[in-house]
Amino acid sequence: MPTIKDVAKHANVSVATVSRVLSNTGSVTEKNKQIVLKAVKELNYKPNALGRYLRTAHTNTILVVVPDLANPFFSNILKGIQTLANEKDYEVLIMDAEQTNFDNVKCFNMLQQKQVDGLIMLTSRVDRDVLLDMCENHNIVLACEYFEDATIPTVSIDNISAARKITEHLIHLNYKNVAHITGPMNTVLGIDRLRGFKQALQSNSLPIKTSYIQEGDFNIESGYNIMYKLLSMEARPDAVFAANDEMAMGAIKAAETLRVKVPEDVAVVGFDDIKMASMFTPQLTTISQPAFKIGQKSMSLLLDLLNKEPLTQFQYVLEDTLVVRESCGHYLSKRQQTT
Structure with a gap:
């Protein structure tokens, strides 16, 4: 196994120069830096992680x-x-x-x-x-x-705005009875997406029905179980916004079990745009996060x-993006007509 001394000898520079290049400290000419990096590659030299930690107090x-x-x-x-x-x-x-x-x-x-x-x-x-x-x-x-x-320091999307956007998409397709399968209500994502859902209903003068808001836990099983419950109601919803794609997929499977067609009988949308969303049947309308x-x-x-x-x-x-696919029923002209 090559050592730092072998690298120095191969590059014809001092051990100190090799050390400065590898630790990215001190002053080294660009020419010597490239010579050292070439020697490291040719010898397949691997710096000792423990030694680096002892020298710098960093684990990388x-x-x-x-x-x-x-x-x-x-x-x-x-x-x-x-x-x-x-x-x-x-x-x-x-x-x-x-x-x-x-x-x-x-x-x-x-x-x-x-x-x-x-x-x-x-x-x-x-x-x-x-x-x-x-x-x-x-x-x-x-x-x-x-x-x-x-x-x-925090990196995220605006979950409230995104949830409002996808709910309004359903409303603009003329769905009047929209349900929401939330995420866990002890999480900011569950709370924010529910907030956006409610804002969309309120701004469009639609009632917020507590029976149409059911708490899930972001897995496919909860989406299935809650959708089964929603579709078993006497006055069942005509559209469902699930707070993530896995729950939306579970919801669609529940609809299939009950012989309810998606989107002809009930629209379903999700959130996240995981890879399976575009390959699922029907393809899932969702919010795409970067x-x-x-x-x-x-x-x-x-x-x-x-x-x-x-x-x-x-x-x-x-920025998030609304991705419109089959599951929302956007192609159903009857939903686009004003009633």
Whole structure:
């Protein structure tokens, strides 16, 4: 296994020069930098991570806490994080908050014990005060979710506006009895998407029926069970907005079980635009989140914190897109007629 001395000899430079190039510190001419990098590649030299940590007190490793690794929405966020992390020579560890043995104190301890350099939280389901206290002395970014009035770097979309947009799309197609399968009401996503749903009904002078608002938990089973309940009502809804795509897919499966056609008998829309949304039958109308960009921006903000760069702003709100497909019944002329 080649050593740093072998690299120096191969490049015909000093060990100190190789060290400065690899640690990106000190002054090295561009010519020598390229010579060293070429030698590293030719020798397939791998810097010793423990030695680097002992010299710099940095692990070049970050931790990402995901609320549910089984949820396909997070895969593109992780790709965005991983892509930029790889470019900057950082390793990424992933912790699944859905696991029964998950302890959010553990991830904070990893920061305090310097086992990782920084933390990206894709969930706000932790103690707010503890998280904000940790942010005072450690490098933490929150993505997808947020805390009100908190000075923690955050990347997300406007979930209220997006939920209002997709609900209004149903209303403009002349659906009058719109139900909502919410996310968990102990999460900001569940609360915000319900808020947007209600705003759309109110602004269009439609009643908010409490029986049409049922709490799910973002998985396909809850979408199935709640849709079965909604379609079993005497006065069933003619459209359903599920707070994520998995629940929307579960809702469509429940409709199939009850021999209710989507979208001819009931329209169904989702949220997130996971990969399966365009391949499902019927193809799912949904809100597309820029998941890769969310991950990339989160990692970029964390790198700024790690490099002690001043942040120009703390909250970044990225653009979402309404993606219209078959499941909303936009092609059904009878729904587009004013009644």
